[in-house]
Amino acid sequence: MRRDCLPVVALALRNDAALRFELCLGVSGVHYPDDEGRELHAVYPLMSITHNRRMRIEVSAPDTDPHIPSLYSVYPTTDWHERETYDFFGIIFDGHPSLTRITMPDDWRGTPAQGLPARRDPGRVQGRAHPAARRAEDVQMMNNTDTRPDVCDDAGPKPTMVTVAGQDWDQVTETSTALAKSASWSTWARSTRPRTACCDSILEIEGETVTEARCGIGYLHTGIEKNLEFRNWTQGVTFVTRMDYLSPFFNETAYCLGVEKLLDITDDIPERATIIRVMLMELNRISSHLVALATGGMELGALTPMLFGFRERELILDVFETITGLRMNHAYIGPAASSRICPTTASPRSASCWICCRSGCATWNICSPATRSGRPAPRTSATWISLAAMALGITGPVLRSTGLPHDLRKSQPYCGYETYEFDIPPPLAATATAAT
Secondary structure (H helix, E strand, O other), X not given: OOHHHHHHHHHHHHHOOOOOOOEEOOOEEEEOOOOOOOOEEEEEEEEEOOOOEEEEEEEEEOOOOOEEEOOOXXXXXXXHHHHHHHHHHOOEEEOOOOOOOOOOOOOOOOOOOOOOOOOOOOOOXXXXXXXXXXXOOEEEEEEOOOOOHHXXXXXXXXXXXXXXXXOOHHHHHHHHHHHOOOOOEEEEOEOOOOOOOOOXXXXXXXXXXXXXXXXXXXXXXOOHHHHHOOOOOOOOHHHHOOOOOOOHHHHHHHHHHHHHHHOOOHHHOOHHHHHHHHHHHHHHXXXXXXXXXXXXXXXXXXXXXXXXXXXXXXXXXXXXXXXXXXXXXXOOEEOOEEOOOOOOOXXXXXXXXXXXXXXXXXXXXXXXXXXXXXXXXXXXXXHHHHHHXXXXXXXXXXXXXXXXXXXXXXXXXXXXXXXXXXXXXOOOOOOOHHHO
């Protein structure tokens, strides 16, 4: 469609009762260098939970005028997706509240997409004089009233950047002391959290008051899409299994289902292979939720759930190792086949693992906040939370925890889930622990 019609059409698709596409699942950039006048494409996959259907919107822009209206006001979940598309393809999303680089270094010139010219001036992030999101190793100190020639340019004062590592904090304090003569100064830094760097918190501080907090996407992006352009179908599995290392079998299965559909061999997949996929995915689902409960408890100051969660998870990883030969990053599920034959010892080990995991559930009840406090967890309006969750693109168990019993295995079954009898567990409350 025409790019100037995008916000109006998206709003109608979301609000019209006959359409009701509540979810926008992201934004993908595509570059067609030979499509003159339409080189840059932005693709928006939409989903309607109310009517159980999907659609896709695609808009284009010329390489010489890479502007597309932002959908952030309609679908807030496009925030990071539009920033990533801007970062990699140079598409400028007009109206985005903070269109800054999200993955590439701030001093990177141009875009990684092959053939695109440099769209930004050296040393600056396009569209923002003082970018809020910096790399985690950089502490940005900005004195808004400093007019010294060495810290100013035509656009105004430049932030003082101090790159720190290890014991270099003395350098930061020396710089902050020099800037303290001003009435207003700010520090941007990465918060320390007891988990992997999949999310950064960037804080703006005035004195001892945090005046603004922002989230960064972290450092887990590995350019998988670009790497797959130079691999065959089978080699692609080794990349997608690492996209979410807590749910590798889901990544592998989703990728292989897509490849099999493109090759028109979906009906040729043996039933045994499909059953193995379901078994691995469901075990993987449990192990992933155990990590969510374990790390979530630890971040709230509860160490015991961390110990118990990883104890049960190790039993599931033992099953994975028996079947695939690896505990993580398996690359086991392949297009139309598996990388190795499922051993006969997999079934009894899986049964033993399941018995141990079920017996450990009693331990989890002891660790829950509601049990320790003697009163139920506070409830909030599930209806409002469901709408907010869908606006943010939230699906799966987190969406179900708001009271909306939506399960893709039921509404749009795959891998033969329509042949299995299972219930969607009703959530007790719209809380973090109810999501798992």
